[in-house]
Amino acid sequence: MLNNYLDIKSKPFAIGVRISHPQKWINENQYGPMAKYLPPADYKLTYEAQSGRGVYSFCMCPGGFVVNSSSEDKALCINGMSNYKRDEANANSAIIVTIDSKDYGDNPLSGIEFQRKLEHLAYEKGEGFIPTQRWEDFKNNTSSKALGSINPIYKGNYHLANLHEILPDYICHDLIEAIDNFGRKIKGFNDNDALVSAVESRTSSPVRIMRDETLMTNIKGIYPCGEGAGYAGGITSSAIDGIKVAHSIIENYYI
Ligand SMILES: Cc1cc2nc3c(=O)[nH]c(=O)nc-3n(C[C@H](O)[C@H](O)[C@H](O)COP(=O)(O)OP(=O)(O)OC[C@H]3O[C@@H](n4cnc5c(N)ncnc54)[C@H](O)[C@@H]3O)c2cc1C
Structure with a gap:
């Protein structure tokens, strides 16, 4: 299922x-x-x-x-x-x-x-x-x-x-x-x-969406990133996490 x-x-x-x-x-x-x-x-x-x-x-x-x-x-x-x-x-x-x-x-x-x-x-x-x-x-x-x-x-x-x-x-x-x-x-x-x-109360997320070593979730093709996904707190760390995920997507699909 x-x-x-x-x-x-x-x-x-x-x-x-x-x-x-x-x-x-x-x-x-x-x-x-x-x-x-x-x-x-x-x-x-x-x-x-x-x-x-x-x-x-x-x-x-x-x-x-x-x-x-x-x-x-x-x-x-x-x-x-x-x-x-x-x-x-x-x-x-x-x-x-x-x-x-x-x-x-x-x-x-x-x-x-x-x-x-x-x-x-x-x-x-x-x-x-x-x-x-x-x-x-x-x-x-x-x-x-x-x-x-x-x-x-x-x-x-x-x-x-x-x-x-x-x-x-x-x-x-x-x-x-x-x-x-x-x-x-x-x-x-x-x-x-x-x-x-x-x-x-919103200093960072109370939950984290789990991801594997390629930064993808248990559902193929979904790449959570940034603050709401539980990987950052603030503008800079959210932006850096987004860049990391973008690199991973490029490596997975285009290289
Ligand atoms: C008033 C205020 C001041 C802040 N000041 C600072 C500061 O000085 N320095 C700092 O580092 N951080 C600050 N922050 C925190 C900072 O804004 C966040 O940490 C940062 O924006 C998180 O980035 P993100 O990309 O993870 O999420 P977001 O920037 O929240 O981006 C998520 C995006 O997803 C979109 N979205 C949501 N649901 C859907 C949907 N269903 N479909 C399509 N799009 C959707 C939203 O519209 C949004 O554009 C402040 C926050 C607030 C509210």
């Missing part, structure tokens, strides 16, 4: 929040007195939580926007972007915590179900807009009633909420531990008024 099913497996991925600070703070921290002569600064941060999970910054956007990137009805997820000039007032980056099948189950589609559950909660708690909270309120597990000194710079509207009602406790716990640690590396990173928004 013809097998119409592609072999897929679940894979670890990472979820969390996006954090916004004034770009000026990041520049001053990274460059010191030379800040005003230099282009908008970025950063990369990593931390191993006491739980053993990795927590790290991802897709840091200097002088950019937090973007509502939802793709499903009544579900909300966010991403970030900068325009070429990187001249918006805020820096933002994803701060994400690694998770795997121990957190969401062994079925190949469990990771996607978990991702969807969080995105539906984000939509609900944000009333359709980007759920946003001051860092101090996140630490105190209380919904923000007002913004502080930092204004959201978002593509899409925001709604003040308590992100603990969206993310699992173990993620919130490790985010607090990590972001307080990042505050020792970048002054102001854990400022009470820093803004966190959710849910950052």
Whole structure:
């Protein structure tokens, strides 16, 4: 009998929040007195939580926007972007915590179900807009009633909420531990008024479509590649994976 099913497996991925600070703070921290002569600064941060999970910054956007990137009805997820000039007032980056099948189950589609559950909660708690909270309120597990000194710079509207009602406790716990640690590396990173928004759930795919040594699936002629297939995360790694697959197709069919 013809097998119409592609072999897929679940894979670890990472979820969390996006954090916004004034770009000026990041520049001053990274460059010191030379800040005003230099282009908008970025950063990369990593931390191993006491739980053993990795927590790290991802897709840091200097002088950019937090973007509502939802793709499903009544579900909300966010991403970030900068325009070429990187001249918006805020820096933002994803701060994400690694998770795997121990957190969401062994079925190949469990990771996607978990991702969807969080995105539906984000939509609900944000009333359709980007759920946003001051860092101090996140630490105190209380919904923000007002913004502080930092204004959201978002593509899409925001709604003040308590992100603990969206993310699992173990993620919130490790985010607090990590972001307080990042505050020792970048002054102001854990400022009470820093803004966190959710849910950052599409950092990479929760599934991988299996392929053989020629990069083809169990169904002849299908060559999955890039992020959705589980082989990349971001523009460059997706493009490189596409090139690898193109080479393999050329070798298989034309040489
Ligand atoms: C707001 C935002 C900002 C980002 N910023 C960055 C960044 O700064 N740096 C970075 O590295 N990454 C960034 N990313 C992530 C980056 O966009 C992805 O990692 C990358 O595009 C994945 O490439 P891909 O080719 O695997 O998939 P995609 O670029 O998603 O391409 C898949 C294509 O398949 C098409 N498609 C889907 N279904 C079908 C169908 N049934 N039939 C035909 N076509 C179909 C889609 O229309 C799409 O064109 C950002 C993402 C977002 C949303």
